[in-house]
Each structure stands twice: as structure tokens, then as C-alpha cells.
Amino acid sequence: MLACRNGHRFDTNRRGFASLLVGSRKLIGDSAAMLDARDLFLERGWYTELRDALSALVAAESPHRVIDIGCGTGYYLRGVLDAVSGRDSPGSPSARTTGVGALAMDLSAAAVARTVRAGLTDPNSTTNGLVADVWSALPIRDGAADAAINVFAPRNPAEFHRILAPGGLLAVVVPHPSHLQELRAAGLALDVHGNKTDDLVTSLASGFHLESTADLSRTLLLSPDDVAALIGMGPSSHHPSSADPADRAGSTEVTVAFRLLGFRRSNA
Numbered sequence: 576m577l578a579c580r581n582g583h584r585f586d587t588n589r590r591g592f593a594s595l596l597v598g599s600r601k602l603i604g605d606s607a608a609m610l611d612a613r614d615l616f617l618e619r620g621w622y623t624e625l626r627d628a629l630s631a632l633v634a635a636e637s638p639h640r641v642i643d644i645g646c647g648t649g650y651y652l653r654g655v656l657d658a659v660s661g662r663d664s665p666g667s668p669s670a671r672t673t674g675v676g677a678l679a680m681d682l683s684a685a686a687v688a689r690t691v692r693a694g695l696t697d698p699n700s701t702t703n704g705l706v707a708d709v710w711s712a713l714p715i716r717d718g719a720a721d722a723a724i725n726v727f728a729p730r731n732p733a734e735f736h737r738i739l740a741p742g743g744l745l746a747v748v749v750p751h752p753s754h755l756q757e758l759r760a761a762g763l764a765l766d767v768h769g770n771k772t773d774d775l776v777t778s779l780a781s782g783f784h785l786e787s788t789a790d791l792s793r794t795l796l797l798s799p800d801d802v803a804a805l806i807g808m809g810p811s812s813h814h815p816s817s818a819d820p821a822d823r824a825g826s827t828e829v830t831v832a833f834r835l836l837g838f839r840r841s842n843a
């Protein structure tokens with residue numbers, strides 16, 4: 576049971592999360608089919624390098640409370656929690672943080688359920704779930720997190736500032752303009768808009784300063800199934816094109832390119 580200071584009460588459902596969606600706006604988060612495609616693609620390890628870089632950035636903070644905003648399948652949150660607790664390198668003598676509390680937030684109830692379920696097997700952390708719209712006031716306490724991650728997901732700078740503790744880390748991943756360029760040229764993927772670093776830094780400027788930037792880029796050789804999963808897991812799946820990824824014979828070279836940005840929350 577959750578309660579707020581105005582006396583509202585919300586039950587945590589049997590799947591282990593609460594839905595605090597309010598209002599009548601018609602909102603669509605990722606569907607189960609998109610999450611299946613994302614699981615399939617990510618579990619093949621194509622984005623391991625990105626997950627490792629993000630996890631190392633967050634683990635360096637030794638956070639006790641981590642929020643994933645737009646958690647999707649929870650792939651990145653699991654990597655982060657493993658790195659923070661040292662599960663990813665058990666022999667290493669560096670400091671470990673146990674008893675980490677994580678909050679997986681997404682507009683999609685199916686995404687939150689998946690992420691919470693995957694977290695149940697981790698003895699070193701507890702993952703709670705929250706279904707909410709990032710464009711609304713978030714039902715999360717001021718300063719509730721030491722670190723927040725936001726990977727290919729929408730952002731609300733004012734709310735991110737409010738829910739992070741002073742000095743907390745906000746790790747953001749955005750696609751680079753060259754991301755999936757071959758699939759865009761073939762009419763299979765949408766253009767990347769609104770993720771220019773300058774615009775991102777400007778939008779966060781009143782509450783954060785940019786502390787680190789890392790560019791990661793690779794050319795993958797993908798099977799037709801991988802290409803279909805890559806398209807099916809992203810926004811292009813909402814906009815079917817006349818080109819069918821399944822029609823592609825043999826392997827396809829695809830550029831994947833990301834920018835990982837570390838923002839420090841100001842103390843004010």
C-alpha cells in the first residue's frame with residue numbers, strides 16, 4: 576500500500592508494482608510485442624558495450640537508490656545493479672554496495688512488470704516498479720535517488736532535478752545521428768530527432784551540468800531476425816514501412832552509435 580500526504584492510497588498489485596497514471600491523455604508506452612523484440616535483441620549481446628559503459632559510470636557513484644526512467648525491459652537497470660553490487664566482477668576487491676533500492680519507471684505496465692520480475696532474483700538489491708507518465712509530475716519524493724538513468728527514453732528536466740538528491744548523477748543515453756543509418760537509408764527506420772547533445776544540455780542547464788561524454792559506435796553484422804527485432808523494438812515499429820525486414824536475405828551491416836552523457840545535479 577502506498578499513501579501520499581493528501582490521503583490518497585494506492586495498492587501495489589500482484590505483479591509487484593503500482594500504477595499512478597492520472598488524467599485522460601491517451602498515452603502509449605511500449606507494447607508486449609515491442610518488449611519481446613527488445614528482449615530478443617538485447618539478450619543477444621549487441622548492446623553489451625553500452626550497458627557496461629553505463630553501468631561503470633553509475634557504479635562509480637556507489638549509489639544506494641537508483642531510478643530508471645523509461646526502463647523498458649530492465650536490461651540496463653540490471654546491468655547497473657550488478658555493477659553497483661559487484662555481481663558483474665565477483666573477484667574484484669573494489670568497494671561494493673549492497674541493499675541497493677531501485678525504482679523501475681515506465682509508461683508501459685508490461686515494461687515495469689518485466690523489469691520488476693527480473694529483479695526478483697537479485698539478492699543484493701530490491702527493484703520496485705512504478706507506471707507513470709514522465710511528462711506529468713512524478714509521484715516520487717524529492718531527492719529520492721542518488722542516481723537516475725534515462726536510456727533512449729523521454730525526459731522531464733524539472734522533475735529529474737526534483738527527484739535526484741543534490742549532487743546526484745543523471746546518466747542519459749541518446750542515439751548518435753549515424754545510429755541505424757543503413758536501415759534509415761533502406762526506409763526501415765525513422766530519422767533520429769530531438770537528441771542533439773547541445774539541445775539536451777540546454778534543456779537540462781537550469782538544474783544540471785554536463786560532467787562526462789562518451790561516444791560508442793560499432794558496425795554490427797545482423798541476421799534478418801536481428802534486423803527485424805531491432806526495428807520491432809523501437810519507434811519505427813509504430814510506423815510500418817513498405818520495406819519488410821524479413822525480405823532481406825543474408826546479413827546486413829548496421830551502424831549502432833550512442834552518446835552516453837553524465838550530468839551532475841546542482842546543489843540548488
Ligand SMILES: C[S@@+](CC[C@H](N)C(=O)[O-])C[C@H]1O[C@@H](n2cnc3c(N)ncnc32)[C@H](O)[C@@H]1O
Nearest residue numbers: 604605645646647681682683708709726727728
Ligand atoms: C526506446 S524505449 C527504451 C527502453 C529502455 N530504456 C531501453 O533502452 O531498453 C523507450 C521507453 O520509454 C517508455 N516511455 C515512452 N513514453 C513514456 C512516457 N511518457 N513516460 C514514461 N515512459 C515512457 C516506453 O514505454 C519505453 O519503454
